[in-house]
Amino acid sequence: MTEIGSDAGSAAAVWYDLTAGQMDFWEEFQFHPDQPVSTVAHVIAFNGVLDEAAMLSAIRQTVAEADTLALRFRETEDGRVQQRVDPARVPQVRQLDLRQEPDPEAAARRLMRADIDAPLDLRHAPLSAQMLLRLGERRWFWYSRGHHIILDGYSMSLIEKRVATLYAAALGQGEVGRPFDRLADFLREERDYAQSPAFQTDRSYWRDTLAPHRGDLPVLQKGAEDYGLAPLTADFAMGPDFDAALRDAAARLGMNWADLLTLLSAIWLSLLDPGRRPANGPVWLPYMSRMGSISANIPAMVVNILPLIVDPQPDEPLPTLIGRLSRHFRRHRRHGRYRIEDIARDCGIPSGQRFHFTPLVNVMPFAPPRFHGLETERLVLAAGPGDGFNVSFTGGGTGSGLIASIEADPTIGATEFSGRVTAFRQWIGSVLRDPENAALVPVTATTPTSRVS
Template sequence: MEKEYPRPYLGASPRYSFVQSFIAQMSSKVYIMSEHSLSTHEMRLTLAQLDFWEEFSLHPDQPVSTVAHYLDIQGGIDPEALFKAIETTVHETDVLALRFYIPEGQTKPMQHCDPCRLPKLQLIDLQDRADPYQAASQMMQADVAAKLNLLTQPLSVQWLFKLGADRYLWYIRAHHIILDGFGMVLIEQRCAKLYAHYLGKGDAGAPFHSFAQYLDEDQSYCASPRFEKDRAFWDDYLKSVPVALPILHKEDEYYGGEETGLSFEYELPKPLINRMHQIAAQMEMGWPDLLVAISGLYLFYHYRQQDHDGQQALPLWLPFMNRWGSVGAYMPALLVNILPLFIQPKPEATLGETLSQLSCTLRKQRAHGRYRIEQLATDQGLSEGTRYFFSPLVNVLPFDAPEFEGCTVKHQVLASGPGDGFNITYRGRSDAEALILSIDADPSMFQPQEFEQHSQALLAFLEQVLDGSAINIRCDQLLK
């Protein structure tokens, strides 16, 4: 029987992050491991890891798949407790110790946890610099831009910058082959829990599950009836809409060299966020799903205007958390999935009807979201060295900054890996406060003026749709 794990709810409390909620559930367990040992036996790579391995093999000189965050921690900091909390968290996170290698006589890579690869926390004192924050920023940016060899170099660093007696920056960098963005958040939240514990403000909670546990569970999933049901769902879904998904030859991937990508960033105003909450409640859907649906509709009508043949459906790519009901829900690693959502509004349907239909489809897809996009590509006959072209992509990241006892914390994402073509990201707290809209595009696909018009048009569309009176407007009237 498949073991049940806590399943956090992504909606309810406006002041309590679902990540914090999950950690609270885990911490209520009575077991605490006094020693978190690393499993050093040989392990296969997951399908997601193999995709990044192939990227590295084809483009070894491109530092493209780096994920990096930092926390700006200010206040009455206990340096010893902070240092110990970070070190303990790192020791629990066994993927930070992964070493990749190709066994003699074979062509496929394998991996194992090497204790020597665990990153040592480096304390970097910059108090004597004229501008300590600027000095730290330069060091972090240089590290993000550095090349990383998956065969010869450690895959993560942990730096703690001391900018003053009451201010520290904790910098975490890793290759995407071992960590995704949610894995980074788990690390940060776990450290905050341990920091409070070392201050005598609560128990230590449970350590992370091991990567080997996840691999065993994933192998069982692939041999289970659930796997076959998921395969059938996605096969039927792709057949339901006669639209070809775009394909990319990995050897042709271009990472821009010295060329800077196009980007736009805007903090959504409070009145707009309030209306978003009202409409989400009216439609009985979470606000992240509402933003996905609105963005998808905008992109559908935008691309249809560019397509004289009258595009009937738009494949929209969405990252899926792919963790709930699994040991992966409490284990930092690369688990995020990417799956297609077809945007195909009926011209006679109202906006409200279309939003309801998309919300229903998203719920169905999440029930089958463990099925990997790499497996789906194989099922659909994609050859080795190719993958789907994940554009346009919409990502909503409702993550709260961790709460360090007695301190204020600001969370900053420095790198989240490369994107394809055109990407829309909404990043903010779980209650949608301080919600930032980021748009990124490949400069080889868009002229700067076209990109700017695109960005402003999306903002105007958000304003139009989040006007409560738009719910009863027919979809084919939205951009007129």
């Protein structure tokens, strides 16, 4: 990683090369400059007596600390892409009072949707937007938008929790806490890793692990005309009975609930999903890649994606398969810092292509932020392109209040999608009722029970 700048003490004066993960999104942008392919956006709805000045102060301080939100990119004459923090790019909070609108909430959603649907020019446009929208005497929206080249899902959670901490402190209900660390420190850490023996060890691990499966790793053309289509979606609460059964089954199998949910989902997607294509490919698992890293306190594009091959042995009981996959997953995570973009390069995938990350399972045990004196609800409005058939779960760190979100390529059709969603939901529920005796057989889907759009 190259650093260019006369003032080493000022992050804003230094240009850094993009990370491998960032370069993947830059290349995607070059193929689709007029599409909002990888926009990420959340809204937090507040109900209650909100202190507007305190909230504005908290948001402003947070976005000023999160220097990834103020990045500027450039292309050099030798073809490299670089980034630096530009103080002029720190997002300004847009305040709007919509109480005079006939339908304030609908007006707010139109504003947010228009922002999400606008293409983001990575060469020239600011990549983050912040809005505080008043809808009623006790109803507000805080809208936060970015691009995957600067943020991942955990980064959004970091930003939201930091705002909540600063808001409480402004009301005299706690300390201001630790500010975010600097993005430059993470970029230097990434450079040091790429030059370390650990990098070579991780590279060898993935080369050897994937060698027998090279022909089963699906590849996607970034320049395809149907790249980035809006997905079909289904969202539903798993319910308190499911949450309790999951925690109980995890305890009985000697593993944590998030890993069990991940592996059960991966097994269904790989072996039982009637629409699975191709039949022998991996299931893709996002890996936060922040443990032991300074990035644990830095909003940035850090998340990695790891392939897991689900390969049941003849007559292997489901609990045995789960245990074996759990051991594989733990080994993968020990080498999970090695980027999927580097794995693709090692597999001979050329520029303009990437692995097709579907089916994908993403379990995000990030508890939503709590804002002092306010009822809050967090909604994900945009999380990037949808293709294939992908399952995400959000919920607190204890495995309670789990919400499932399923996205799929719209070309499969709403009827097939609804049937697959329902079959998945019913199978995983049936397994958790008796995990020791569950079998690898599909459940016949009955009437779909999910909201599909």
